[in-house]
Amino acid sequence: AQSVAQPEDQVNVAEGNPLTVKCTYSVSGNPYLFWYVQYPNRGLQFLLKYITGDNLVKGSYGFEAEFNKSQTSFHLKKPSALVSDSALYFCAVRDPNQAGTALIFGKGTTLSVSS
Amino acid sequence: EAGVAQSPRYKIIEKRQSVAFWCNPISGHATLYWYQQILGQGPKLLIQFQNNGVVDDSQLPKDRFSAERLKGVDSTLKIQPAKLEDSAVYLCASSLGSQLRTEAFFGQGTRLTVV
Numbered sequence: 001a002q003s004v005a006q007p008e009d010q011v012n013v014a015e016g017n018p019l020t021v022k023c024t025y026s027v028s029g030n031p032y033l034f035w036y037v038q039y040p041n042r043g044l045q046f047l048l049k050y051i052t053g054d055n056l057v058k059g060s061y062g063f064e065a066e067f068n069k070s071q072t073s074f075h076l077k078k079p080s081a082l083v084s085d086s087a088l089y090f091c092a093v094r095d096p097n098q099a100g101t102a103l104i105f106g107k108g109t110t111l112s113v114s115s
Numbered sequence: 116e117a118g119v120a121q122s123p124r125y126k127i128i129e130k131r132q133s134v135a136f137w138c139n140p141i142s143g144h145a146t147l148y149w150y151q152q153i154l155g156q157g158p159k160l161l162i163q164f165q166n167n168g169v170v171d172d173s174q175l176p177k178d179r180f181s182a183e184r185l186k187g188v189d190s191t192l193k194i195q196p197a198k199l200e201d202s203a204v205y206l207c208a209s210s211l212g213s214q215l216r217t218e219a220f221f222g223q224g225t226r227l228t229v230v
Contacts, residue, residue: 043221051216100171105157
């Protein structure tokens, strides 16, 4: 069965420092990987996706993510965190062998950036 | 372009009552999803539509939940009768196509509290 693990409930970083939010996945086929961000009382906003090709993908608001097939990971990164990056981040996967195209989400990681 | 619209934003009902949620996807988006997001968890798919046909409803509790998308545009999700464990945020999402590579766009959600 497909699954996504976000091992950290919360990540705390100081403004200006680099940040990493971890994600590992388990699918039976080649994965399609996504990151979404959720601000309070807002819907999920798409950040970036990995489909194929370059293992480093760039997305919105300066975020990037690195796909590592051998480690089945897709960690979200940003070189310099902003206080406004504080939010709930979700990693999600689609498996080519699943029925439909629903996203399978991790439980989320709360990012807190302090000034 | 306008985003995914959902209403109401909040709803409080007593257990055993019925409730309905409405979703208007982004114009031209053929694929529509309903997700349930329980506090502290990632969203989980309830049902996926492609135009007005159901693609995946394997995780929809069909004894109490129903959904329709009669004209392939707007959709409604109904719960009857509601249980305490149905308290959650119900998210609607849409995407332009049904390809695995296509990101989904989410509405702000309806927060349901069952008392």
